[in-house]
Amino acid sequence: MIPFDYRRAVDVESAVAEAGGGTAVAFLAGGTNLVDRMKLGVTAPEVLVDISRLPLDGVERLPGGGLRVGATVRNSDLAAHPVVRRDYPVLSRALLSGASGQLRNLATTGGNLLQRTRCAYFQDLSTPCNKRVPGSGCSAIGGHTRQHAILGASPECVAVHPSDMAVAMAALDAEVLVHGPGGQRTVALVELHRLPGDEPHRDTVLAPADLITAVDLPPLPAGARSLYRKVRDRASYAFALVSVAAVLDIADGTVRDVRIALGGVAHKPWRARRAEDALRGRPATEAAFREAAEAELAEAEPLSGNAFKIPLARNTIVSALRELAGERR
Incomplete structure (x- = not known):
């Protein structure tokens, strides 16, 4: 002990x-x-x-629409919340695809965002790991890389972020409320997590004394649809090989707005900006979805054991968008 x-x-x-x-x-x-x-x-x-007994376990409507989720709201409660199920199905589905029922009954919103990688080398004290001991090396490079990053990695770290919930919140343009020694501030969720660079031990932009108190979810555009799709080795209790959180707004067969975030491919929830830019104003067709996915993945750099993630990510993006477009017909 x-x-x-x-x-x-x-x-x-x-x-x-x-x-x-x-x-x-x-x-x-x-x-x-x-x-x-x-x-x-x-x-x-x-x-x-x-902090488990602090009054941070509420879910409340925001004055301008949207939802504020307290940092200690349990994952199972958030997934089952009627407003989340109705207005943010992408988030409910992401939560239900993570971990097990027992863990979801304990895991919290803030803790889910701050969970660390499940890279086997990070969790094995007998192997070098720059995320665990800065400067010691990355055992995953040249090792078993099936689960590792294809986007945004560095020579210092190729680990991926494990959260499903964070990927959905990235696609929702969520904002994280933080209380630190200097007072309160708001951090965009897409800016909360860091790519590894030469400091992979720093997962987020938060300082050690910064406490997440809540997450704000803005309202989705009227008529927008959302979903979360996760590809994994087992049907339950497995981390994503690739996951896609997507929000799609179509008007008269044209993509009016779209948000896409990927999980299982990077050190942080990966917002697919290139794909989004390629789709806005385009017809909502499978061909357009595929071109956008290919544009997003053009700079992917697979490792020796995970090149399969590129076509897997492409096909999962296309499948998710096709399903959402089908719901509009």
């Missing part, structure tokens, strides 16, 4: 103050990822600040 101090926060301000004390501190909510990493020895915080 590696000893640590446990402290229960009484409010957001005290939680942030505890984390800003200069020691290795981690926030504890559901603990479904943090506790696993502590057991493996990957993470060894000196202090755990329990």
Whole structure:
């Protein structure tokens, strides 16, 4: 057992103050990822600040439309929320495709966003890993790469972000509310996570004492449809080889707006901007969907064991958009 101090926060301000004390501190909510990493020895915080009892577990309508999701809302509760199921099916489906029912009953919104990679080398203390020990090397490069990145990777790290929920929220243009030592601020979800660059140990733009308090979901355009599609090795309890979160708005057979985010292909939820730009104003046809997908994946750089992800991602994008376009007919 590696000893640590446990402290229960009484409010957001005290939680942030505890984390800003200069020691290795981690926030504890559901603990479904943090506790696993502590057991493996990957993470060894000196202090755990329990935020699970803070009043951050509400889901409420925003004045201008949209929805505010508290940071400690459980994944299972969010997936089953009637407004989420009706207005944001892409998010509900993404949540239900992640982990298992037992884990979804514990996992929280903020914790899901901040979960770390499930790269086997990151979790194996006997192997070098730049994400775990900066400067030690990346064992995945030249190793087993089937699950790893094809977009946005670097010579320092080829791991992928594991969240399904974050991919859906990226496609929804969600915004993350953060409370830190300097007060409150808002971070666009697509800017929350980082590509590895030469600092793969930094998963996000947050400082150690920054606490996620909520996520805001803007309203979707009237008539827009959304879905989440996940391709994996098993039907349940498996991380994505490729996933697609898509929002499609069609008027008179033409793509008025589209948002696409990919999972399982990069160090962060990958917003497919090239594909979106290629589709806006174009006919909503399978040929246009395929051209857009190919434009997005033109700069993909597969590793020795995951070149299959390129056609898999292309076909999954096309399939998801085709389904959404079919719903409009």
